[in-house]
Amino acid sequence: MGILLAIAGFTFGGILVTAVWFVYLLVKSYAGKSVNSPEYAPVKGTVFQQMLYFNRLYDHHTQLARSHRTFRLVGPSCSHLYTTEPRNVEHVLKTNFHSYSKGRYNQEIITDVFGHGIFAVDGDKWKQQRKLASFEFSTRVLRDFSCSVFRKNAEKLVAVVGDAAGRAFDVQDVLMRCTLDSIFEVGFGVELRCLEGSSKEGGEFMKAFDDASALTYWRYADPFWRLKRRFNLGAEASLRSNIRTIDDFVSHVIATKRRTTAKVRVLYIYIWVRLAYVRRILYVRYY
Structure with missing residues (x-):
């Protein structure tokens, strides 16, 4: 009986602490956010509501955007601003891009998956990586090669969609496969054949x-993700496992590519040496 009471006490205490914590987060989310001010975008809820609609999140955001093209979802530390207004999108991504950094809040969430690549860094690091990527993709050889890869995979995509005519299929999954095939073949010279x-x-x-991408986005709605990551629980355990799979696969691809490149380099050196040797023999015989 004492054990049951202890279990019930711990359970009730856990539920109570969780409820109090959520109330605190809700109060903190709305406090000082100028909810009713016409100078700011209207508030359509909290970031935690996304947990309820996570399996149809894009549809949920689309539904919210139909009533207000720009709106906010408030959170304890900051508000999330969403917009479908073309002028706002152009302002953020083009005319005033330098003013909108990812910031430490976003970097902490996405770094586990994207590392310190161009998608997760700001400032000089971003400029350096963008400059490097721009230089690589500006070369004519890479442009021609990437175009041929995209055309080839586009033809495969058309064939896959044609085979699925008359029945339901996941368009996002098919496009994802086509994109990964193209990116890996252009970037690493490796054919994934996902499509x-x-x-x-x-x-x-x-x-x-x-x-991993979905679980990373889940962090924006889950106030306990840091605690779960610390103890490797729930979604964070799944995310860690997926990241390990990604790292192992990419490391294998890079190692394979390096071995192939090394073999080609050795072959080139061998051919060059043989040609030099033949030229020397011909030179000696001629003179």
Whole structure:
């Protein structure tokens, strides 16, 4: 009986602490956010509401945007601003891009998946990586190669969609497979064959990357994600497993590419030496 009472006490205490914590987060979310001020975008809820609509999150955001093209979801530390207004999008992504950094809040959330790449950094690091990427993609050889890859995979995509005529299929999944095939072939010279479904490793990588992206976005709605990451629980445990799968696959691809490049380099050196040797023999015989 004492054990049951202890279990019940711990359970009730946990529920009570969780409820109090959520109330505190809600109060903190709305406090000082100028909820009714016409100078700010209207508030359509809190970031925690996204947990209720997570499986249809894009539809939920679209529904909210139909009533207000720009709106806010408030949170304890900051508000999340959403906009479908073309002028706002142009202002953020083009005319005043330098004023909108990712910031430490976003970087803390996405760094586990994207590391310190161009998608997760700001300032000089971003400029350096963008300059490097722009230089690489501005070369004619890469442009021609990437165009041929995109055309080839576009033809495969048309074939896959054609085969699925008359039945339901996941468009996002098909487009994801096509995109990954194109990016990896252009970036690493490796054909994943995700669109064809013939590569087991490529399929596992694609699923891990897709799940990791969704779980990373889940952090924006989950106030306990840091605690879960600390103790490797729930969604954070799944995210860590997916990141491990991604890292292992990419490391394998890079190592394979390096070995292939090294073999090609050795072959070039061998051919060059042989040609030099032949030229020397011909030179000696001629003179």
